[in-house]
Amino acid sequence: MSAIINKKRPLYTGYAGSALLETPLLNKGSAFTAEERAAFNLTGLLPPRYETIEEQVSRCYQQYRSFDDAINKHIYLRAIQDNNETLFYRLVQQHLEEMLPIIYTPTVGDACEQFSDIYRSARGLFISYQDRYNLDDVLRNATKAKVKVIVVTDGERVLGLGDQGIGGMGISIGKLSLYTACGGISPAYTLPVMLDVGTNNKKLLDDPMYMGLRQPRVAQDEYNEFIELFIAAVQRRWPEAIIQFEDFAQPNAMPILQRYRDQVRCFNDDIQGTAAVTVGTLLAACRSKGVPLHQQKVVFVGAGSAGCGIAEAIISQMVAEGIAESQARSQIYMVDRFGLLTEGMPDLRDFQQALQQSAAAIAGWNFSGDYPSLLDVMYCAQPTVLIGVSGQAGLFTEQIIRAIKKGCELPIIFPLSNPSRQVEATPEQVIEWTDGQVIVATGSPFKPVHYQGRDYLITQCNNSYIFPGIGLGVIAAKARLISDEMLRSASETLAANSPLANTGKGGLLPPFTELAALSKKIAFAVARVAMQQGLALELDDNALQQRIEDNFWRPEYRQYRRTSN
Ligand SMILES: NC(=O)c1ccc[n+]([C@@H]2O[C@H](COP(=O)([O-])OP(=O)(O)OC[C@H]3O[C@@H](n4cnc5c(N)ncnc54)[C@H](O)[C@@H]3O)[C@@H](O)[C@H]2O)c1
Ligand SMILES: O=C(O)C[C@H](O)C(=O)O
Known part of the structure; x- marks a missing residue:
């Protein structure tokens, strides 16, 4: 079954009676009119009073407010999603700021950890390794004829929470909810996928409730x-689908991206989406500070998929600003668990090699271990930007933060690890330890900080600013691939819309309530670059804008007509 269910034309469906009420993409619950109830054999199956979607939203919101714990709110919202998608998105859209942290980061982290305990009903595709030679049949079981966006995970690196096995499905569901709520992709066209290859999480393997492969x-x-079998099967069933790789662990994330990025419409959100949002946020920070990116020295804590992805994107941006690549590379310092990535360090991954500092660069440094520690780097390199993507709570200690402040009047500090409890330092700490002289952004949402009479808005530098717009742009222009240049245009569009950089007031990035409008702008920019690169349909600006609007789904009920079947 497939349907764009917000177009004004009536929708023809063969579903009726309880089957219609049990189809979340079509169900309207108490909003079925008297005529529809008669035509679709619904009379008696619903309370008699007809309600508008606004009335339904009021009741749901009242019930939502009755839950105290975030996880219970999450479970409640997911239940609505599994019952009536239009109502779910209408509710979320009306309370976006309040509900994003519930359906997405950070609460989605708890939902992944407790996936088997809180499980109510199935959504998306759980593809087990045991079904690998049967994938065409498995994909056919997903009754959606047209799938335009797949978010796929194997659950091995869920946020900063490690291997969550089948619980990773929570992330795929959460990301796709944002694709719809903020990128306007109809839920009829989205599919969350969990590739279950087992788990190395002993706690899960020992848990009698665990619902995944117990191996x-x-x-x-x-x-x-x-x-390989999965990608090939998707190409056969839904050749136009974007495949977003999500939360794969470091040994697989980059190799999978490298293998498929020139063949199919795919991207890795943790590598490329994160890089795009971080460069965009950094550009906004640099503009509001009045010092260009290519003059910054950047230290990373965590040289994994996110860290190295961001570092390479910063280097490209610095080069685009006019400095030599070797110079740009010399301004980036990657600190991982054994210290600064330095020439001669054993066991570096391929994608880390190009980011190591030369022995000559650190020749005059004073440090005692085999490799400079984070603190050594802070003192010796005197950075102006500090980015945390380690997944480890508390790595930005007071000493580290005071060290960067010592060498830089207004440092840019981004503790980006998710969820909130894994953050390298809280915004309160960062602000206090820099005496309020700092530009800060985090990966998870944090409340504004009040410090010495001033309120600091905490910008959420999260890839959710990027992927909905990329998806919308790729779909609108039918782009064949997702190139680095397309991602760079997303960063630049984001930075160009920074309230702080543009007006000296507000957040570094627009509030989430503006995400839908921003996603359309990102979609436009991304699609234009795809066209310039010969990767997409050729459309003039008006036609492209129209396609973006036409593809933007809104949570409104459609009128139904019955087909005879
Ligand atoms: N804000 C966002 O949009 C966003 C996007 C992607 C990832 N993240 C967050 O970034 C974190 C890392 O994600 P990833 O995909 O790069 O994971 P990853 O596993 O690929 O990389 C993490 C790296 O941190 C290193 N590390 C661990 N302990 C360390 C320590 N004590 N000191 C220095 N380095 C240490 C690991 O060795 C590894 O190389 C996660 O918490 C994730 O939630 C945030
Ligand atoms: O999921 C998020 O909130 C961002 C990112 O993809 C992450 O893995 O932390």
């Missing part, structure tokens, strides 16, 4: 074959 993760060769 350790499969070996690398088997894993690679499974991914």
Whole structure:
């Protein structure tokens, strides 16, 4: 079944009676009119009073408010989503700021950890390794004829919470909820996928409630074959679908991206989406500070998928601003668990090699271990930007933050690890330890901080600013691939819309309530670049804008007509 369910034309459906009420994409609950109730055999199956969607939203919001705990609010909202998608999105849209942290980061982290305990009903596709030679049948079981966006995970690196096995499905569901709520992709066209290859999380394996494959993760060769089979099956069933890779662990994230990025419409959100949002936020910070990006020295804590992805994107941006690549690379310092990535450090991954500092660069440094520690780097390199993507809480200690402040009047500090409890330092700490002289952004949402008579808005530098717009742009222009240049245009569009950089007031990025409008702008910019690169349909600006609007789904009920079947 497929349907764009917000177009004004009536929708023809063969569903009726309880089957219609049990189809979340079509269900309207008490909003079925008297005529529809008669035509679709619904009389008696619903309370008699007809309600508008606004009335339904009021009741849901009242019930939502009756829950104290975030996880219970999450469970409640997911239940509405599984019952009536139009109502779910209308409710979320009306309370976006309040509900995003519930359906997405940080609460989605708890939902992933407790996935099997709080499980109510199925959504999306759970593809088990055991079904690998049967994938065409499995994909056919997803009754959606047209899928335009797939978010797929294997659950091995869920936020900063490690291996959550089948619980990773929560992330795919959460990301796609944002695709719809903020990027206007109809829920009829989205599909969350969990590739279950087992888990190495002992707690889950020992948990009698755990619903995934109860075995350790499969070996690398088997894993690679499974991914290959999956991609091929998706190409056969939904050749136009965007595949967003999400929360794959470091050994697989980059190799999978490299293998498929020139073949299919895909991207890795943790590498490329994160890079795009962070460069956009950094550009906004640099503009509001009045010092260009290429003059910054940047220290990363965590040289994984996100860290290295962001670092490479910063280097490209610095080069675009006019400095030599070697110079740009010399201004980036990657600190991982064994210290600064330095020439000669053993066991570096391929994607880390190009980001190591040369022995000559640190020749005059004073440090005692085998490699400079984070604190050594703070003192010796005197950075102006500090980015945390380690997944480890508390790594930005007071000493570290005071060290960066010592060498820089207004440092830019982004503790980006999710969820909130994994953050490298809270915004309160960062602000206090810099005496309020700082530009700060986090990965998870934090409340504004009041410090010495001043209110600091905490910008959420999260890839959710990027992926809905990328999806919308790729769909609107039918782009074949997702290039670095397309992602760079998303960063620039984001930075160009920074309230702080543009007006000297407000957040570094627009509030989430403006995400839908921003996603359309990002979609436009991304699609234009795709066209310039010969990767998409050729459309003039008006036609492109029209396609973006036409593809933007809104949570409104449509009128139904019955088909005979
Ligand atoms: N804000 C966002 O939009 C966003 C996007 C992607 C990832 N993230 C967050 O970034 C974190 C990392 O994600 P990732 O995909 O790069 O994971 P990853 O596993 O690929 O990388 C994490 C890196 O941190 C390193 N690390 C661990 N302990 C360390 C320590 N004590 N000192 C220095 N380095 C240490 C690891 O060795 C690893 O290389 C997660 O918490 C994730 O939630 C945020
Ligand atoms: O999921 C998020 O909130 C952002 C990012 O993809 C992450 O893995 O932390």
